[in-house]
Amino acid sequence: MTSSEILQRGELVVLGRIRSASNATFLCEATLDGATEHCVYKPVRGEAPLWDFPDGTLAGRELSSYLISAALGWNVVPYTIIRDGPAGPGMLQRWIDQPDDDATEAAAGPDLIDLVPAGKVPPGFLPILQAYDYAGDEVTLVHADDERLRRIAVFDVLINNADRKGGHVLQGIDGGVYGVDHGVTLHEEDKLRTVLWGWAGKPVDDETLTDVEKLGEALKSDLGTELRDHITPREVAALRSRIVGLLRNPVMPTPDRRRPIPWPAF
Structure with missing residues (x-):
């Protein structure tokens, strides 16, 4: 039995609330046939209203970011779904175990x-x-100056991440580096805010561009259809424009914009 099956069909029990999050966020345990997985659960009805993002859309943006990460083949975002939980429908994401020593x-x-x-x-x-x-x-x-972070920086450009804080990057005990908290992404307007500006103005390598090109092809078929279940057609079109823009001018953007770094930074 895979961890994804446990998260999809397992019984959810809330272990505690993650108080540092701005939206209602819970640590849960999913149990199926005696197997357990820890996960993060964010119910839609616990989303705090935002002036620039429509109410009730953050879970869909989290799922869309995961789908884009999966289409790229980068494993940047932990496995994510939307399903019913103790407080109604919400985003469910695999918990990342981190070093605690x-x-x-x-x-x-x-x-x-x-x-x-x-x-x-x-x-x-x-x-x-x-x-x-x-x-x-x-x-x-x-x-x-880490390749795993650089990949997240490129990913944030593609999904137009408005909130890449330092605390939204997790180093797992499995050696992976993951990005989490993607509720304010994929807006049709430029809203990139990140702490990962170290590669600003630097060229994007050919291997990364090959993956980005494959993402563009996927967007023309099943991925585009799936994303339109969670974000608007105009936001899907804006994603396509960012892909095309990066392929035509494969250089990382610079922070010459309003509020380039989210605050607080962690």
């Missing part, structure tokens, strides 16, 4: 996305922003 993490150096003292950017990291921490000390927002 603080001593090990400290010995390994900064997180993939982190704040470091000003002037002390570690080797292999890219500086993004100078700021002050809560104590008033000058710090630098950095992220690793």
Whole structure:
């Protein structure tokens, strides 16, 4: 039995609420024939209203982002579905187990996305922003010059992610790096806000462009039909335009836009 089958058909039990989330978000356990999987559950009726995204659409945008990730073959977004849960229909996403040994993490150096003292950017990291921490000390927002992060940065350009915070990137104990919290994506207007600006103005490699081209082909058939169940035809058309734009000009965008970084950044 696969984990996806457990999430699709298993009985859901709420283990607790994730208080740091802006929308109603719960840690759940799905059980099917004695097998269990942990997952994140976001009921549609728990979505906070947003002025620029229609009410009740965030779960569909989360699912659409997963479908795009799967079509690219990148495994950026954990397995995601929409199904009934304890508080009604909502998004269900596979839980990502992360390292929890603080001593090990400290010995390994900064997180993939982190704040470091000003002037002390570690080797292999890219500086993004100078700021002050809560104590008033000058710090630098950095992220690793890591291929897995770079792929997420390209993915965010495609889905027009308006909220790529540092806390929305998870490093799993399986060695994967995942993006989560994709409720404010796929708007027809340019809303890209991200902490992953380290590759701004840099060319996109040929292997990535080949995957993006395949995504464009998939969008012409079944993927486009499936996405229109969750986002509007104009938003699907805007996704197609972003794909074509990146293929024609394969360079990562620059942060010369209003509010290029989400706040808070974590």
